Amino acid sequence: MGKVVFGAYHLQCKLFVSEETFDWRVLARGNTQLFSLGQPSLLHSVSICHSLVSCHLLAVYHLRAPYLCRFKLIKEVGDGTFGSVWRAINKQNGEVVAVKKMKRKYYSFEECMSLREVKSLRRMNHPNIVKLKEVIRENDILYFIMEYMECNLYQLMKDRVKPFAESDVRNWCFQIFQALAYMHQRGYFHRDLKPENLLVSKDVLKLADFGLAREISSAPPYTEYVSTRWYRAPEVLLQSSAYDSAVDMWAMGAIMAELLTLHPLFPGTSEADEILKICNVIGCPDEQTWPQGLSLAEAMKYQFPQIRGSQLSEVMKSASSEAVDLISSLCSWDPCKRPKAAEVLQHAFFKVCKENFNWIARHHRRVHGPLRVTPNKLLVEYRQGIAQASFLYKAALRNFHPKACGLIMKIFFLSFTGTTGNANPILRHSRSLPETGRATVQKVSTITEKLAHMSVTSRTRTAVKPPVPLLKAGHLKSDFLGKSDEIPPAKRLTRKLVS
Numbered sequence: 001m002g003k004v005v006f007g008a009y010h011l012q013c014k015l016f017v018s019e020e021t022f023d024w025r026v027l028a029r030g031n032t033q034l035f036s037l038g039q040p041s042l043l044h045s046v047s048i049c050h051s052l053v054s055c056h057l058l059a060v061y062h063l064r065a066p067y068l069c070r071f072k073l074i075k076e077v078g079d080g081t082f083g084s085v086w087r088a089i090n091k092q093n094g095e096v097v098a099v100k101k102m103k104r105k106y107y108s109f110e111e112c113m114s115l116r117e118v119k120s121l122r123r124m125n126h127p128n129i130v131k132l133k134e135v136i137r138e139n140d141i142l143y144f145i146m147e148y149m150e151c152n153l154y155q156l157m158k159d160r161v162k163p164f165a166e167s168d169v170r171n172w173c174f175q176i177f178q179a180l181a182y183m184h185q186r187g188y189f190h191r192d193l194k195p196e197n198l199l200v201s202k203d204v205l206k207l208a209d210f211g212l213a214r215e216i217s218s219a220p221p222y223t224e225y226v227s228t229r230w231y232r233a234p235e236v237l238l239q240s241s242a243y244d245s246a247v248d249m250w251a252m253g254a255i256m257a258e259l260l261t262l263h264p265l266f267p268g269t270s271e272a273d274e275i276l277k278i279c280n281v282i283g284c285p286d287e288q289t290w291p292q293g294l295s296l297a298e299a300m301k302y303q304f305p306q307i308r309g310s311q312l313s314e315v316m317k318s319a320s321s322e323a324v325d326l327i328s329s330l331c332s333w334d335p336c337k338r339p340k341a342a343e344v345l346q347h348a349f350f351k352v353c354k355e356n357f358n359w360i361a362r363h364h365r366r367v368h369g370p371l372r373v374t375p376n377k378l379l380v381e382y383r384q385g386i387a388q389a390s391f392l393y394k395a396a397l398r399n400f401h402p403k404a405c406g407l408i409m410k411i412f413f414l415s416f417t418g419t420t421g422n423a424n425p426i427l428r429h430s431r432s433l434p435e436t437g438r439a440t441v442q443k444v445s446t447i448t449e450k451l452a453h454m455s456v457t458s459r460t461r462t463a464v465k466p467p468v469p470l471l472k473a474g475h476l477k478s479d480f481l482g483k484s485d486e487i488p489p490a491k492r493l494t495r496k497l498v499s
């Protein structure tokens with residue numbers, strides 16, 4: 001923090017910009033402006049300097065001290081290969097955040113800023129991509145301050161006995177494919193999609209931990225490509241040097257199937273076993289299905305097992321034909337035959353989501369005027385509204401008080417409809433709503449009705465949790481790279497499958 005005289009500004013700004021924070025407050029003649037720097041660089045300092053000349057610079061100072069002591073670390077919520085993640089509270093404003101503490105040391109801020117995770121995340125602004133709020137380097141340790149999410153998809157799956165409803169899987173995957181379409185259009189691909197990297201809060205899903213794999217391959221000592229084997233595309237398994245966003249599509253096919261069955265689709269115990277597991281399900285590739293794959297295999301002296309494979313519909317007996325069709329196209333041997341994320345959003349499996357999505361956009365335009373946010377953001381807010389309503393309803397059921405009910409109703413109307421009014425504007429337009437959208441709105445209306453007519457009572461839940469099922473990893477040990485890493489059952493929960 002400090003007053004800046006214009007002559008010294010250039011120097012000072014350079015100094016500031018290489019500090020560990022992004023946001024700056026600029027005081028210009030009693031008028032405080034906030035400059036948010038995309039990525040600190042000299043270029044930014046020069047352009048800010050230019051804009052300041054015209055607004056009579058008085059002072060430039062840090063909006064936030066770039067120190068970790070502003071955050072109180074509460075609990076470790078995740079431990080990955082590269083960092084441990086903590087739930088933390090910003091002591092200044094009470095905001096709950098996630099703090100990722102990187103395991104490697106970083107000796108300069110420039111080194112941190114060149115990390116692909118930082119570069120790519122700073123450029124991503126999408127409701128289904130986890131937000132990177134700050135980057136702090138303190139005592140050579142790098143911390144990412146991110147928005148906090150309640151859990152990841154793997155944690156949701158491991159406590160389940162009954163498969164998720166297809167509508168839940170559809171909603172989650174629709175959100176992730178939107179994030180992927182956004183990201184792929186901007187020239188980035190994730191390369192490490194897995195249930196642990198898909199974070200959930202209420203009904204909203206966000207992509208996390210992306211861009212890292214690329215950084216790993218380019219920054220020694222992390223020289224080898226690392227991603228979780230069960231979701232690794234065949235071209236990567238066969239060591240292709242030219243792969244693209246189709247690797248994310250493969251991973252999504254495997255994740256979708258796992259969500260629908262609660263079992264990993266290709267649980268290989270080694271790279272060779274991974275290919276065997278794939279062949280068991282989709283059959284081995286041939287000249288028609290993937291000629292480049294045969295060349296890749298030949299180059300590394302690998303022979304595909306001659307297996308015809310079972311039908312995907314047999315593996316996923318309760319899944320709809322649309323779900324099976326989408327997963328089989330995503331899990332095509334040939335990356336060129338996998339649909340792009342934007343195409344997936346048009347698939348029959350997502351017809352319902354698309355109708356709701358369009359309805360929400362239309363409804364918003366009719367009730368509130370032109371859209372100032374993307375329809376996807378609206379959809380996320382809409383879902384958050386519903387999730388919030390059902391959460392409040394459950395809370396009220398558990399510990400009900402008549403005064404609290406009135407308050408809950410008000411909060412719900414405020415957050416969901418933007419009004420305190422007695423009538424829900426969404427309900428006023430329900431005649432134009434497609435069937436599924438109407439069902440959702442009716443769900444909300446039932447919740448609010450129940451809240452309104454609830455009597456004073458208190459309930460406790462006595463349901464007994466069924467035992468946690470184990471997902472089985474395969475046992476074959478062969479590996480054409482001479483490695484083997486069978487996973488002992490106790491290690492299942494962390495699923496470190498990176499060979």
Ligand SMILES: Nc1ncnc2c1ncn2[C@@H]1O[C@H](COP(=O)(O)OP(=O)(O)OP(=O)(O)O)[C@@H](O)[C@H]1O
Pocket residue numbers: 077078079080081082083084085098100130146147148149150151152196197199208209212
């Ligand atoms: N923003 C967040 N909010 C809440 N939990 C998070 C958040 N980001 C990550 N986590 C949790 O921490 C775990 C590890 O985080 P992350 O994947 O970013 O670390 P990593 O070291 O890159 O892991 P990996 O071994 O997958 O490369 C995640 O699986 C998730 O459960």
